[in-house]
Amino acid sequence: MTTVLEPTIDTPxxxxxxxxxxxxxxxxxxxxxxxxxxxxxxxxxxxxxxxVFFLLGGIEALLIRVQLAKPNGTVLSAEAYNQIFTMHxxxxxxxxxxxxxxxFFNYLAPLQIGxxxxxxxxxxxxxxxxxxxxxxxxxSSFLLGGAPNGGWFGYAPNTSIxxxxxxxxxxxxFGLQILGIASTVGAVNLIVTMLNMRxxxxxxxxxxxxxxxxxxxxxxxxxxxxxxxxxxxxxMFDRNFGSNFFNPAAGGDPVLWQHLxxxxxxxxxxxxxxxxxGMVSEILxxxxxxxxxxxxxxxxxxxxxxxxxxxVWVHHMFSVGLGPVAVSAFSVSTMFIAVPTGVKIxxxxxxxxxxxxxxxxxxLFALGFIAMFTIGGLSGVTHSVSPHDRQQTDTYYVVAHFxxxxxxxxxxxxxxxIYYWWPKIFGYLLDERWGKVNFWTWLxxxxxxxxxxxxxxxxxxxxxxxxxxxxxxxxALNMMATVGSFVIAVSTMIFMYNVWYSTKRRRIPAGDDPWxxxxxxxxxxxxxxxxxxxxxxxxxxxxxFWHQKYTEDDEGRLIRIDGGKPGPSxxxxxxxxxAAAAVDxxxxxxxxxxxxxxxxxxxxxxxxxxxxxxxPLLAALSLPILGYGMMYGRSSGSHYVVAGLGAVLLFASIYxxxxxxxxxxxxxxxxxxxxxxxxxxxxxxxxxxxxxDGADGPAGDGExxxxxPGTGNGEAGA
Amino acid sequence: MTVTEQAxxxxxxxxxxxxxxxxxxxxxxxxxxxxxxxxxxxxxxFGALISAYFLYRGKSTSGPTPEExxxxxxxxxxxxVLLMSSLTMVLAxxxxxxxDHRRLRVWLMATxxxxxxxxxxxxxxxxxxxxxxxxxxxxxxxxxxxVLTGFHGVHVTLGIVMLLSLWNLSLRGKLPREKSxxxxxxxxxxxxxxxxxxxxxTVIYLIPT
Numbered sequence: 049m050t051t052v053l054e055p056t057i058d059t060p061x062x063x064x065x066x067x068x069x070x071x072x073x074x075x076x077x078x079x080x081x082x083x084x085x086x087x088x089x090x091x092x093x094x095x096x097x098x099x100v101f102f103l104l105g106g107i108e109a110l111l112i113r114v115q116l117a118k119p120n121g122t123v124l125s126a127e128a129y130n131q132i133f134t135m136h137x138x139x140x141x142x143x144x145x146x147x148x149x150x151x152f153f154n155y156l157a158p159l160q161i162g163x164x165x166x167x168x169x170x171x172x173x174x175x176x177x178x179x180x181x182x183x184x185x186x187x188s189s190f191l192l193g194g195a196p197n198g199g200w201f202g203y204a205p206n207t208s209i210x211x212x213x214x215x216x217x218x219x220x221x222f223g224l225q226i227l228g229i230a231s232t233v234g235a236v237n238l239i240v241t242m243l244n245m246r247x248x249x250x251x252x253x254x255x256x257x258x259x260x261x262x263x264x265x266x267x268x269x270x271x272x273x274x275x276x277x278x279x280x281x282x283x284m285f286d287r288n289f290g291s292n293f294f295n296p297a298a299g300g301d302p303v304l305w306q307h308l309x310x311x312x313x314x315x316x317x318x319x320x321x322x323x324x325x326g327m328v329s330e331i332l333x334x335x336x337x338x339x340x341x342x343x344x345x346x347x348x349x350x351x352x353x354x355x356x357x358x359x360v361w362v363h364h365m366f367s368v369g370l371g372p373v374a375v376s377a378f379s380v381s382t383m384f385i386a387v388p389t390g391v392k393i394x395x396x397x398x399x400x401x402x403x404x405x406x407x408x409x410x411x412l413f414a415l416g417f418i419a420m421f422t423i424g425g426l427s428g429v430t431h432s433v434s435p436h437d438r439q440q441t442d443t444y445y446v447v448a449h450f451x452x453x454x455x456x457x458x459x460x461x462x463x464x465x466i467y468y469w470w471p472k473i474f475g476y477l478l479d480e481r482w483g484k485v486n487f488w489t490w491l492x493x494x495x496x497x498x499x500x501x502x503x504x505x506x507x508x509x510x511x512x513x514x515x516x517x518x519x520x521x522x523x524a525l526n527m528m529a530t531v532g533s534f535v536i537a538v539s540t541m542i543f544m545y546n547v548w549y550s551t552k553r554r555r556i557p558a559g560d561d562p563w564x565x566x567x568x569x570x571x572x573x574x575x576x577x578x579x580x581x582x583x584x585x586x587x588x589x590x591x592x593f594w595h596q597k598y599t600e601d602d603e604g605r606l607i608r609i610d611g612g613k614p615g616p617s618x619x620x621x622x623x624x625x626x627a628a629a630a631v632d633x634x635x636x637x638x639x640x641x642x643x644x645x646x647x648x649x650x651x652x653x654x655x656x657x658x659x660x661x662x663x664p665l666l667a668a669l670s671l672p673i674l675g676y677g678m679m680y681g682r683s684s685g686s687h688y689v690v691a692g693l694g695a696v697l698l699f700a701s702i703y704x705x706x707x708x709x710x711x712x713x714x715x716x717x718x719x720x721x722x723x724x725x726x727x728x729x730x731x732x733x734x735x736x737x738x739x740x741d742g743a744d745g746p747a748g749d750g751e752x753x754x755x756x757p758g759t760g761n762g763e764a765g766a
Numbered sequence: 767m768t769v770t771e772q773a774x775x776x777x778x779x780x781x782x783x784x785x786x787x788x789x790x791x792x793x794x795x796x797x798x799x800x801x802x803x804x805x806x807x808x809x810x811x812f813g814a815l816i817s818a819y820f821l822y823r824g825k826s827t828s829g830p831t832p833e834e835x836x837x838x839x840x841x842x843x844x845x846x847v848l849l850m851s852s853l854t855m856v857l858a859x860x861x862x863x864x865x866d867h868r869r870l871r872v873w874l875m876a877t878x879x880x881x882x883x884x885x886x887x888x889x890x891x892x893x894x895x896x897x898x899x900x901x902x903x904x905x906x907x908x909x910x911x912x913v914l915t916g917f918h919g920v921h922v923t924l925g926i927v928m929l930l931s932l933w934n935l936s937l938r939g940k941l942p943r944e945k946s947x948x949x950x951x952x953x954x955x956x957x958x959x960x961x962x963x964x965x966x967x968t969v970i971y972l973i974p975t
Contacts, residue, residue, distance in 0.1 A: 167796040236803045244790040244799055270803060274811035282818065282913065291902045291909035293818065299827045299906050308814060 162247025324461025336403025420456025445505025496532025
């Protein structure tokens, strides 16, 4: 890899060397990934990074389970236990499920709406880097004196300077601020992409359900993140500058923190689950070979959840003592939000009902999602009954509930999504036999771990205790949960083995449409070329790609339009059969496969794509510098100089970003000489383009650098 | 595949990077829609801050109180100055849409200066409050007052940076008439910050405790 680095930097830049740094031009090698603005590459980077954090969060979970396996465990000290469960929760929410969903958003949403990229490709790269640096910032705490230890919810005043004088909480505050910037910027970008860049004929009510759920999730992120941004800022002012927001001695109200946190925290739950619902809504119709039952109802249920998710946050606070009116109102709203969720579950069941089912790995994960999520949803409804909830508050019953929703729901959906879209993203299939082993161990391990926690909670075992006494009679169920957690760990290793095996040992090319699927991303090559579609598709209905493949005869039977049998296209089947035979024959993997048809480059097709850039990386790099400076500024004012340097770097890189056109002008082609109406990206007058971006840049910059990272940078042009 | 084939009525890829003059699904350029989206997020940011201020009104356990310390005539004048800057912002947009670049720069600079006057007033107010014994540490009023108005002041300052950048671009001839939307988008942000001030001014200075 290093050999490619040098030439990339040293390559004399092509045209319009306008910025401080030469524009990266090499299409291959490590630097091409570091400077990429391609939504597909960014999606893959999101996925890989989130998976690494999943392993870290998983190790933390195993440590928790080892500590609790037997009464009076001694593996972790109380303080270490606090750090581990805080980081487990923070990691799984902010560094695994959210970015894993973002990986799919980025990769799939533009493909599913027939676009060439997102609206602001460089901003997209910035989101990824900010996410990565935010995660590294959080994890650097382990090396710099201790990880956050106040729970993922960070209740003040427990997290105030009086009770948490170390830097643990500061890592959490600034790490979450950086991650908030990443998510907010990403949400703005995706919302604009989906609202503005749909292919001709792709009306909103023809968008695939996954894209719809991406849109709803993005709006939730857009509106939820500023609320936690404010909460974190108030806490920062308390800790660093002596304000009194959460200081009871001066009249400060700890419940303010809880309101702000859960006003963010409950929409966050839907931010985590809606993308998985979207994935399942794509997988089920494909493998049931039926259209999604009640497409508009599913879409509107998703939107309803998006709205109602804002009116239920107090059910996290039933034991605070807010009075009967507040508790009753939020009990009712919490029961009510189960309705659109239930509607979706019935729609999925009806989709599968009497379908000609194919139990592939993604289908198994999708069905597992429905079953596990239903259990989690039902235990959620029990929480809406406030007398019951007051019994269960802070017990393992709650832990069981949200793991059934977030693991049984979100992670099952995401695993299904990985198996389903892997062939599209990488061009070859994951092995089905290992995939099924992966699924069954995952399912068994999951239930073995979390089902006993319901009973532990009902028996009164509290959350967040680092040990318990033998006389409480909790030992057997805890041991069962610990065994289950190791089954999940084995299942994760099986998944990784499957990836290795399918990549190196038995590489079966996928063809464009291995599952006989319904949505637009399957209409292009696997993996898709950087420009996604040679010709921008024109869409006529929901599941347009399906209708391009199939029609019905007089008796309503499916007929393939190309004359073949129903199922993956004959070309794909032949392609894969030959490839599999080649693999079996010589065991060398993909090399023996028939060559895929040559993919033309964007340049050959006259499609002008956005150019890579260093500035998103630099701008994102300034954020942890700012964070460290602000954090250590409390001990010595001179550290605020570091924060100042971070702000200057942020300002400079966004300014240079603004002056750099989104796409470098190409050498004039015969056919795009008309400057006035640039049909493709960047074909217009470049100087003006730069000017346009420059104007927006500084605003975004200052936002992030000074006071409001949570919402800043949203307007930083392209 | 030629460009002409791709430039269909709603060719979505047309909107990469620069949305100006291209057809998008909503009819708004990507940049403008992004600004609107971002401002939606900002509403929640200020909403949460204003809620925190409201919650702590009259809850301070020690003085000084707002009644003792506010100079409402002074703040009213500086608020008037900020509101007038919205007028000059509109005039700046009208100027570039007419192609009158000299007046564009005059009005951009006027807007920036009015904004700077407001910020100067805020700095004066902050320092006089601190002289009279109200800091962020003093009581709940001090904490919530300085944080809320401080956040707003930073937003105005960023707006000034944006306006001066536009002024500079125009001076260098890099802000042609076709790019008038850039001024419009900066104006959206500027007007938003003004509107937020109307709410903040009402909430913290006008509604009695």
